[in-house]
Amino acid sequence: MNVFALDTRSAPAGAGHSCVRNRVQQASCQACVLACSVDAVTVSDGKVYFDTEACIGCGACQFACPTGAVDKLTLPRRHYRDGALVMPLSVAAPGVDELLMWHAEYQIRAVELHMALNPAWVMAIAALNLKLKQLRQPLWTILPPSVTAIDHARRHWLQINNDKDNTASVTPGRRVRRAHFSAVSEYQLALDQAACFLCGACARVCPEGAIQLAGESMTLNHSRCTGCGSCEDVCFPHAIKVIQSDECTLTTLAIREIPCSTCHRPFFAWTAQSQECPICQRHHYGMREA
Incomplete structure (x- = not known):
């Protein structure tokens, strides 16, 4: 019986079980790699x-x-007060994805900064406002830093932060962001019906439930798609594609559940005239006949 752990070190930073590359062997997602500006994230042998x-x-x-x-990475904490992010600001400006979460979770609508001293932040706010226009949300403004009284009393010499400021982090990830801005899509699921076999692999692998086959319809809920590309990766006829789009639509396609004339198993088809399931169509000489 082990009383003491031999290794008490915490697990290193990395991609957890929900990572697309840990769930789909042929996954092609590069979201974290492309987002990193210092090349600290790499992919080797299919792992992040x-x-x-x-x-x-x-x-x-x-x-x-x-x-x-x-997992295991500390999120940046920022100062805010009265609906605005305030100084001190980080040297590296946050991306649009993070600023959108400040917009949604803390109702931040402005940033206090010196425009000449924080050009990266000015560019970040400009990019954010372009995105907010697409989302039909109120835009952010840039405010001059507030002037606070300096207390020269001896006990306050080492007090750096303003007691009236709050510090916090916001929730990361496209999944949470899509939940806050569900009225407008970021991605569109483009389906080639002529190539699709209706095997259901894309619906089973989608972690967001954006693709559903049920009853007599196939539903593509574009507003729930986070662009992970799992559906593309598992589709062997390459019938589905994920493309960037801001159109928020719900596509419902009629399907039929029909018993196969050869193997007698039920399968989904686009028309009632279909006789054989896709597997039997590719087998010859009655290999699957009951």
Whole structure:
């Protein structure tokens, strides 16, 4: 019986079980890799690896992840007051994905900064406002830093932060962001019906339930898609594609459940005239006949 653990070190930063690459062998998702500005995230042998020594703690990978799979990385904490992010600001400006969560979770609508001293933040707010226009949300403004009285009393010499300011982090991940901004899509599921076999693999692998086959319909809920690409990765006829789009629609396609004339198993088809399931169509000489 082990009384003491031999290794008390915490697990290293990495991609958890919900990572697309840990769930789908042929996954092609590169969201965290593309989001990292210092090349601290890499993919090797189909797995995601994090270099914590090179990481600058900007949190970009966590906000870009379509399934919220990045573990053991500390999110940046920021100062805010009266509906605005305030100084001190980080050297690396946050991305649009993080700022959208400040917009949704804390109703932040402004940033206090020196425009000449914080050009990266000015560019970040400009990019954010372009996105907010697409989402039909109120825009952010840039405010001059507030002037606070300096208390020269001896006991306050080492007090750096303003007691009236709050500090917090926001929830990362595309999944949470899509829940806050569900009225407008970020991605569109494009289906080629002529190539689709209605095997249901895309619906089973989708972690967001954006694709559903039930009853007499196939439903593509574009507003729930986070762009992980799992449906593309498992579709062997390459009938489905994930494309960037801001159109919020719900596509419902009529399907039929029909017994196969060869193997007698029920299968989904686009028309009632279909006789054989896709598997039997590709087998010859009655190999699947009962």
